Amino acid sequence: MRTQIIILHRYPYGDTSWIVKAISPDVGILSLLVKGAKSKNSQFKAGIDPFAHSEIEIRYNRHRGNSSLIIPKEAYLQNYFPKMRSNLQSLAIAQLMAEILLKLGNGRSHASEEFKWLLNNLEYLELNNTVKENSLSLWLHKLCDILGYAPTLLKCGQCGQEILQGPADLWPALGGAICKNCLGKRKSSYDPVFLQELGSFANGKSEEKQISWQRIENFFLGHLRVHTGLLDNLKSWEWLLETRRLGSG
Ligand SMILES: [Zn+2]
Structure with a gap:
């Protein structure tokens, strides 16, 4: 499914990845494992920075709910709020x-x-x-x-x-x-x-x-x-x- 998110918080996971906490109107609070996101060539870039508003594509399992780590495929930045920052x-x-x-x-x-x-x-x-x-x-x-x-x-x-x-x-x-x-x-x-x-x-x-x-x-x-x-x-x-x-x- 595709859902909007706003990034609330993130912390490093290993040398190259982030664990990202975000809120989605469809799912609530999500924990995302974004692999390789620290690399220059990552397609996630600013889309997973704190307070970024993005759209992501995820495989979401309604039965398992949002307690598990979800691995997003991509994040499309909608708004970065540069003046607020x-x-x-x-x-x-x-x-x-x-x-x-x-x-x-x-x-x-x-x-x-x-x-x-x-x-x-x-x-x-x-x-x-x-x-x-x-x-x-x-x-x-x-x-x-x-x-x-x-x-x-x-x-x-x-x-x-x-x-x-x-x-x-x-x-x-x-x-x-x-x-x-x-x-x-x-x-x-x-x-x-x-x-x-x-x-x-x-x-x-x-x-x-x-x-x-x-x-x-x-x-x-x-x-x-x-x-x-x-x-x-x-x-x-x-x-x-x-x-x-x-x-x-
Ligand atoms: Zn009264």
Whole structure:
């Protein structure tokens, strides 16, 4: 079969080969053994570089699933995202997305959506050669949504009223936002500035400052961490924070 892939990670195997982890919309996470790929004459070339979007021809056995190593015949490069690669922060965002998808592992039922939104965000990072401060927030929110964990932000979880100015608090037991009336005299467990930022984000506004986006990213990342139990010690998260410190210094 022929399938699209985005390369998430790879490591050397022997002197001449790579083991490549990739996500495919049809199959989920794949492990590819690419023999002889380090040789100059290999037909794989950039098609198996990290974050490359390629099309591959594989012999895929539905009964054996994708737990085994698959040996692809060829890889046809679709997009290399050169501008994303030349920007350290954008590259760090791509690395974080890849690490998260690898840690989440193989829910094949979500594969096509996970692939689609990873591709979508790589294309977004590729635009105009500028850092997209909101890209990670958008992607993390989308991932919560795909996995069925997205908190409700535009409607009160208690009374159902529409929330326009940002939630008064977030109550996980009720699925997310709570309005002012329902919160009553209780104290909110979140900073009101953050709740307003989250409200504007939920309403599709994107003119926030970098620090606001970082709070929103942190919120959704924490949310995913709690719900999946799989996202502790993300190496690329530390790296992203480091590149931002470099970028602003
Ligand atoms: Zn309410």
